[in-house]
Amino acid sequence: MSAKRPAKRRRLDPSQTTSESAQTVQNISDAVTAQVLENLKAAGIVTSSATVQTEGASTSTESKSIFEHGTSSTKETLQSTTSSSATELLGVVRILTQAALAPSTLNTYRQAWNIFESFSRETLGQVSKLPLSVTTISLFIAYLFKKQFAPSTISTYLSALGYVHKMLSIPDNTRSFLVDKLVTGTYRLSQTLDTRLPITIPILNRMLTALPSLIISPYEQCLFKAMFLFAFSTFARIGELVAVKNIPLDHIVQLSDVSLSSVHGEVKEVTVSFRKFKHNIKEGAKTITFSDSNVGTKDSPISSLVSFLHLRPKSPGPLFCLTNGQPLTRSYFDKILHKCFDYCQLDSSKYKGHSFRIGAATAAADRGWSDAKIREMGRWKSNAFKKYIRP
Numbered sequence: 055m056s057a058k059r060p061a062k063r064r065r066l067d068p069s070q071t072t073s074e075s076a077q078t079v080q081n082i083s084d085a086v087t088a089q090v091l092e093n094l095k096a097a098g099i100v101t102s103s104a105t106v107q108t109e110g111a112s113t114s115t116e117s118k119s120i121f122e123h124g125t126s127s128t129k130e131t132l133q134s135t136t137s138s139s140a141t142e143l144l145g146v147v148r149i150l151t152q153a154a155l156a157p158s159t160l161n162t163y164r165q166a167w168n169i170f171e172s173f174s175r176e177t178l179g180q181v182s183k184l185p186l187s188v189t190t191i192s193l194f195i196a197y198l199f200k201k202q203f204a205p206s207t208i209s210t211y212l213s214a215l216g217y218v219h220k221m222l223s224i225p226d227n228t229r230s231f232l233v234d235k236l237v238t239g240t241y242r243l244s245q246t247l248d249t250r251l252p253i254t255i256p257i258l259n260r261m262l263t264a265l266p267s268l269i270i271s272p273y274e275q276c277l278f279k280a281m282f283l284f285a286f287s288t289f290a291r292i293g294e295l296v297a298v299k300n301i302p303l304d305h306i307v308q309l310s311d312v313s314l315s316s317v318h319g320e321v322k323e324v325t326v327s328f329r330k331f332k333h334n335i336k337e338g339a340k341t342i343t344f345s346d347s348n349v350g351t352k353d354s355p356i357s358s359l360v361s362f363l364h365l366r367p368k369s370p371g372p373l374f375c376l377t378n379g380q381p382l383t384r385s386y387f388d389k390i391l392h393k394c395f396d397y398c399q400l401d402s403s404k405y406k407g408h409s410f411r412i413g414a415a416t417a418a419a420d421r422g423w424s425d426a427k428i429r430e431m432g433r434w435k436s437n438a439f440k441k442y443i444r445p
Contacts, residue, residue, distance in 0.1 A: 151221070155217075157300060157301050157302060157305070158293075158301060160300075161300050161301075162210060162214065163214040163217060166210065166211035166214035166215065167214060167215075167218075169198075169211065170182075170194060170211070170215065173193075173194050173197045173198075177193060177197060178190070178193075184218070184219065184222065184224060185219055185224040185225045185226070185227065186215060186219070186227060186228075187227060188227045188230050188232055188233060191212070191215070191227055191228055191230075191233050192232060192233060192236055194211075194215075195208060195212070195233065195236045195237065195240065196236075198211065199240050199243075204244070205237065205240040205241040205244050208237060208240055209237055212228045212233070212237065213228070215228050216228035216229065248441065249404055250404060250405070250406050250408055250409055250412060251401075251404045251405055251409060251412070251444065252409055252412040252413035252415075252416045252417075252442075252444045253286065253405065253409040253410050253412070253413035254413050254416065254417065255350055255351055255413075255417055257398065257400065257413070258282060258283075258286055258351055258413065259351060259352045259353070260398045261282060261394045261395075261398060262279055262282060262283070262351075262352070262353055264394050264397040264398055265278055265279055265394070267397065268390065268393045268394065268397060269390065271377075273365055273376075273377050274376075274390075276358075276361055276362045276365055277362055277374060277376075277382070278390055279353065279358050279362075280355075280358040280359045280361070280362035280374075281295065281374050281382070281387075282410070283349070283351060283353060283354075283355035283358050283359070284355065284358075284359060284374075285410040285411075285414075286349065286351070286355070286410050286413060286414050286417075287324075287344040287349045287355045287414070288326055288328075288342060288344060288414075288431075289342075289411050289414040289415065289431050289432040289433070290307075290328075290410065290411065291331065291407075291408065291411060292384065292387065292407035292408070292410065293306075293384065294306055294307055294328060294330075294331055295307055295373070295374055295382075296372075296374065296381065296382050296383060296384045296387045297372065297381040297382065297383045297384065298383075298384050299384075303371070303372060303381060304330075305329075305330040306330075306372050306373075306381070307326065307328065307372065307373045307374075308370065308371060308372055308373060309366075309370055309371060309372070309373050310370060311326060311327040311328070311329065311373065312324065312325070312326055312327075312359075312373055313325045314356075314360070315343075321356050321357075321360055322345060322356070323343050323344070323345045323356075324343065324344055324345070324355075324356055324359060325341060325342070325343045326341065326342055326343075326344075327339045327340070327341045328340045328341075328342070328433060331433060340433045342430070342431055342433075344431075350417065350421070367379045387407070388407065391407060411432065411442065412442045412444065414431075414432070415428055415432060415439055415442035415443050416442065416443050416444045418431065419443045425437070425439075425440075
C-alpha cells in the first residue's frame with residue numbers, strides 16, 4: 055500500500071493577495087463613508103434626495119443616492135472583511151462625527167442645505183448631485199444675492215456646502231477662485247453696515263424704569279430688571295441667557311455658574327462662568343467678574359441680581375427662570391424687550407437683544423477701558439470687538 059501523498063500547498067499569488075488586501079481597505083473605507091453619510095442625513099444637514107456622482111459616472115443613471123449605503127449596507131460591507139475591530143471602530147466614527155458641530159452651527163447648516171435644495175428645484179429643475187460643480191455653486195451665490203441675503207450669510211451657507219464635501223472626502227469647489235471672487239463681489243456691492251444701535255446707559259435706565267408699567271407680576275419685574283443689568287454687565291449674548299430652540303439647556307448660564315463675593319456681609323462682586331459660547335469649542339470656560347463700580351447704571355446690577363435670587367426657585371438649572379422653574383425662552387424675552395422699546399419710543403428695527411452687548415462695549419470704550427480689558431470681558435479672541443463700539 056503506497057503512502058498517501060501530502061496535500062499540495064496552494065501557492066499564494068502575490069498580486070491576488072495585494073488585490074484582496076486593497077479590496078478589504080476599500081470595503082472599510084466605504085463603510086466609514088456610509089456611516090458619515092448616515093450621520094449627515096440624521097442631522098438634517100443633507101437630505102435623502104441628494105446624490106453623489108460615482109467615480110467615472112457621466113449620467114444620472116450611473117449615479118447613486120448618497121444614502122443607498124444604509125445601516126444594513128454598512129454592516130454587510132464590514133462583514134465582508136476580516137477585521138472585526140473595524141466594526142467596533144465604526145461606532146466611534148459615528149460618535150465623533152456627531153460631536154463635530156456645535157448645535158448652533160448644526161442648525162445653520164441645516165437651513166443652508168434646505169435653501170440649496172429649494173434653489174436646485176426652482177432654478178435647475180432637479181436635485182444637484184455631489185460634488186457640486188463650480189457652475190452650480192456660482193448660480194447659488196447669484197440666487198442668494200438676488201434674494202438679498204447678506205454677504206456674511208452667503209459665506210456661511212457656502213461653508214455648510216463645503217463641510218458636506220469635506221466630510222465625504224469629495225472635491226470641494228466652494229473654495230474655487232471664481233466662487234471666491236463672486237463672494238467678494240457680494241461684499242463690494244452690498245456695502246452693508248451693522249445698523250443695530252447700542253443700549254446705552256441712559257437708554258438702559260429708561261428701560262428699567264418702564265418695566266413696572268409693562269409687567270404685572272412682581273417676580274417678572276424683578277427677573278427682567280436683573281436680566282437686563284446682567285446682560286449689560288457681562289457683555290452677554292442673549293442666547294447665552296435664555297432657552298433657544300434646538301440648543302441644550304446646559305449651554306446657557308446656570309445658577310451654579312454664578313458666585314457672589316461678599317465683604318462684611320454685603321455682596322461686592324459677581325463672578326460668572328461662561329462654559330458654552332460662540333467660537334469656544336475646544337477651550338474651557340471663561341470666567342468674568344463685575345461690580346457696580348464698573349457698570350455705572352442708576353440701579354445696582356448686583357443688588358438687582360441678589361433680589362432676584364431671593365425670589366428665584368431654589369431648584370438648579372438655568373439662572374433666569376420663571377416662577378415654576380421653567381427657563382425663560384427667547385421668544386418671551388423678545389416680547390418684553392420690544393414692549394420696552396415701544397414704551398421708550400425706540401426703533402425696534404435698530405434695537406435688538408444684541409444691543410446690550412454693543413452697548414456694553416461702547417460704554418466700556420467711553421470709560422477708557424483698554425482694548426485688552428474689553429476683549430476679555432466680551433470673550434473676544436481678536437479685535438472683532440471694535441466693530442461693536444459705536445461713536
